[in-house]
Amino acid sequence: MARKFTPKVVTANHLLEGDVIYLTADDRWTRLMCEAELIEDEAHAQVRLLHAVSQPEITVGAYLADAVAGENGPEPTHFREDFRRTGPSNYFHGKQAANAEV
């Protein structure tokens, strides 16, 4: 039996800023992981990844990251993705700071 597909989000770094971005279901790029499209189907995930890779003017290094459905949208399952959506732990920089400004 094939292994169960782990849900994914499409993520990349932004070409100009270099920061972490996620693909939404309505084809926008967002800085917030909770707004990302949570993809539960493997074939659909590949289609969405191709869509991301085909936008080299926006994305660098797009890939599928494991995620789970949380209360407010997708959440990371691995600590690396948690750091990517938050920022470094030694300074209040990166997304944690940007999100605080909103």
Next chain:
Amino acid sequence: MYKYNEFDAAFLAERNAQFRSQVERRIDGSLTEDEFRPLRLMNGVYLQLHAYMLRVAIPYGTLSSDQMRQLALLAEKWDKGYGHFTTRQNIQYNWPKLPDIPDMLDALGEVGLHAIQTSGNTIRNVTADHFAGAAKDELIDPRPVAELLRQWSTDHPEFQFMPRKFKIAITGSPNDRAVTKAHDIGLRAVEKNGEIGFEVIVGGGLGRTPMIGKVINDFVSKEDLLPYLEAIVSVWNIEGRRDNKYKARIKITVHEQGLDTFREKVEARYAVIRDQFGGFDQKLLADIEQHFLPPAFRNAETTPYIVAYDNDPVFRAWADTNLTEHKQADHAIVTISIKAHGKTPGDASADQMRLMAHLADNYAYGELRISHEQNVILPHVHKSDLPALHKALKEAGLGTANIGLASDIIACPGMDYCALATARSIPIAQQIATRVEELKIEHEVGELKIKISGCINACGHHHVGHIGILGLDRAGVENYQVTLGGDHTENAVVGERAGPGFSYDQIVPAIERLMLAYLELRTSAEERFIDAYRRVGPAPFKAALYPEAEEKANAA
């Protein structure tokens, strides 16, 4: 200090203009990321976890005060107000935006700095003893040779697409502060029959296959050094394994072929190319040497130093840990700790950089150094100026008296920044430093080298730490392995793994137990941690690390 000539300036301006155009073409879509990536890496631009990162070379760790001020400007204008000094005497900016980087490179060019070959499979920034030119124990100042190597290796047409990166370190002193035995090539000045030349060490390196370098030639004269090094790199460039990235470094080539076979090939290559070096390199070296003449050391009484030392315990503690003997008896080498307890090792704010530049102008003939241990050095300070210097440093949070102690930790950026990392390093360093300060034990513990890497690539030199910590990802959780007994000096040793790893929450208490166990078992305060480890072996330290295993064994 080396000052760029017209050729250097023109070369750099052209390279920067090329890169500016490459960035423009990436942004307008003419270049794909696959095409652009090697171009940006050649210019020190990485894409990390949260942002781009620009790695700027500080050649052989030497900076002028003007250069330091420019580094501060970059931090403030295009980054988040700080820079991170690394274990290869570079500075990294963690938050630049791609469109700004060409301007940053131009600003660096104004003061004779660049980011060329700080990445990619090329010869990287040549590192040197951070006390070079000042240390009492050195035979020669190694920096003129290091500068010659910088000029030789920069854009060297044969060495732009090598099997892997290539790192050279050089020291002019028998007491190795440049970790020469853990480099692809290590150079150590030696004297033979009244002539000074170099012992050439090859095939050292850390990473996933740590190896201590081997002496391929115990004496190469200054005249023969450049062709000899070119022969080494040239042989490896052809024979180094391009089929497997993990076996591509010269340490593997030397290990697989054997030192004698590799040496024969180098000698054969050397015989072919020696005549191509018709003496121009020596003329160039002679010119370069003129840039590195010592400053006109001033004469004054050292009384203010003696008075402060005798009367001010805070100054005395700092003087005891942060000063090193200078070749001029009335001067001292000052190491400024940029590792205040709880702060990020190697980070300096723009304000701190500017202050250090100002203090260098006032007290240190305008010179600074960056150490691979991630501190800043004022290489020449007259002893009478030390009390005033210390006061100014203290007021700026730069007066920490911890050089060589438990909180003077090397830590790579780890998973807080680095895309390759498997775990965080910085918070572990911060917590260990905070803990030893709470316990107030580091002065009692004395010299202790703790080195932390956040992945197997070992940028944090964990293999050669007295205590090494390696952060790994074990089934989706951060896990920290401890190695013991490593040594980064001329007696370099790769540490031994102590046993199972520790969780993020358990690693700091484990390190604390190691320090306390050492205090228990040392024979005197003179016996350092590493000495005690060598005397008694790992068993008592393992018992401290794994008390439960110990109890079980005793019960059985």
